[in-house]
Amino acid sequence: MGYKHIEVKQVSGFIGAEISSVDLSRPLSEDQVQEIRKALLKWKVVFFRNQNIDHAAQVEFTSRFGEVTFAHPLGEPEPVPGFPQLKPVDRKLYERQYGFRTGGPWHTDVTAAINPPAASVLRAVNVPSFGGDTQWSNLVAAYEGLSAPLRALADTLKAEHRFNGGGYQPRNNKFDERIAVNPLASIHPVVRVHPETGERALFVNPGFVSRIVDVSPQESKLLLELFFNQVTKPAYTTRFRWNNGDIAFWDNRATVHLAPQDLDRLDVERLLYRTTITGDVPVGVDGSRSEVVHGEAFSAEVPSVFKQKADSKEVQAVLSSN
Ligand SMILES: O=C(O)CCC(=O)C(=O)O
Numbered sequence: 001m002g003y004k005h006i007e008v009k010q011v012s013g014f015i016g017a018e019i020s021s022v023d024l025s026r027p028l029s030e031d032q033v034q035e036i037r038k039a040l041l042k043w044k045v046v047f048f049r050n051q052n053i054d055h056a057a058q059v060e061f062t063s064r065f066g067e068v069t070f071a072h073p074l075g076e077p078e079p080v081p082g083f084p085q086l087k088p089v090d091r092k093l094y095e096r097q098y099g100f101r102t103g104g105p106w107h108t109d110v111t112a113a114i115n116p117p118a119a120s121v122l123r124a125v126n127v128p129s130f131g132g133d134t135q136w137s138n139l140v141a142a143y144e145g146l147s148a149p150l151r152a153l154a155d156t157l158k159a160e161h162r163f164n165g166g167g168y169q170p171r172n173n174k175f176d177e178r179i180a181v182n183p184l185a186s187i188h189p190v191v192r193v194h195p196e197t198g199e200r201a202l203f204v205n206p207g208f209v210s211r212i213v214d215v216s217p218q219e220s221k222l223l224l225e226l227f228f229n230q231v232t233k234p235a236y237t238t239r240f241r242w243n244n245g246d247i248a249f250w251d252n253r254a255t256v257h258l259a260p261q262d263l264d265r266l267d268v269e270r271l272l273y274r275t276t277i278t279g280d281v282p283v284g285v286d287g288s289r290s291e292v293v294h295g296e297a298f299s300a301e302v303p304s305v306f307k308q309k310a311d312s313k314e315v316q317a318v319l320s321s322n
């Protein structure tokens with residue numbers, strides 16, 4: 001309905017659509033880009049099956065929707081040599097480098113930054129034949145599902161987001177060292193007005209929110225329990241079963257997502273690559289903007305912590321153009 005250049009099929013009640021009749025290995029027309037953007041804004045996450053595109057094509061696809069960021073504000077894990085925008089989502093690499101396999105709690109990408117990514121693109125390269133599904137939840141539906149008095153309260157609140165302050169457990173490894181060097185943190189409105197749709201989203205996530213500000217610690221804890229419950233309600237979610245070559249593209253301003261939890265004890269490989277699009281500074285219902293607690297904005301710029309890394313050979317390999 002309403003699409004002339006792509007096919008769009010809704011996959012869940014509140015979130016998610018599969019887009020077909022488009023070949024991402026070839027340059028997209030401006031009409032296709034506009035319709036994909038329209039579907040993304042409506043469905044919050046869109047899926048493309050069986051695309052089998054390479055690194056360069058992923059970066060090219062992502063760039064049609066905005067500025068492609070550096071892989072990660074901490075430069076961890078190491079981006080792909082020659083592709084500073086590509087963040088490997090690689091169980092084997094994480095295990096080798098950090099000693100853990102789990103994908104962590106429900107989260108929105110990089111909300112510790114003052115300008116969390118507008119959107120993320122994830123491409124499956126080597127996924128297991130069973131398990132490893134990713135889930136997304138619709139933060140606009142979550143907001144709208146609150147009672148009117150709770151929405152009114154949420155509209156007035158702000159929350160602190162930080163890399164080491166939410167649901168991620170300390171790991172005592174290289175990743176934590178990086179966070180200690182650059183303890184990225186920001187205060188965002190609990191209800192964010194979406195810059196493109198004007199919709200209100202319940203912009204809190206169990207991964208990175210450390211506290212609600214200006215309330216007591218106990219009030220913060222109980223409010224967050226309520227909000228986290230709301231944003232992860234199964235009703236607002238969709239679940240994606242990956243095959244190699246599949247791509248998920250989500251609006252990071254209006255969703256939380258959950259990496260698979262069912263593979264933690266299994267010795268299986270799972271490799272995907274993520275790109276992200278530079279986001280704007282969130283704005284609350286009263287028009288107030290988020291505030292930096294610590295750290296720099298997240299964009300295509302090479303983060304200073306990455307530039308400062310001692311092992312400059314690795315850094316050079318990542319930054320050298322291909
Ligand atoms: O492993 C996954 O399915 C999702 C990983 C993730 O959170 C991300 O790429 O942002």
Ligand SMILES: [Fe+2]
Binds near residue numbers: 107108109257
């Ligand atoms: Fe993520």
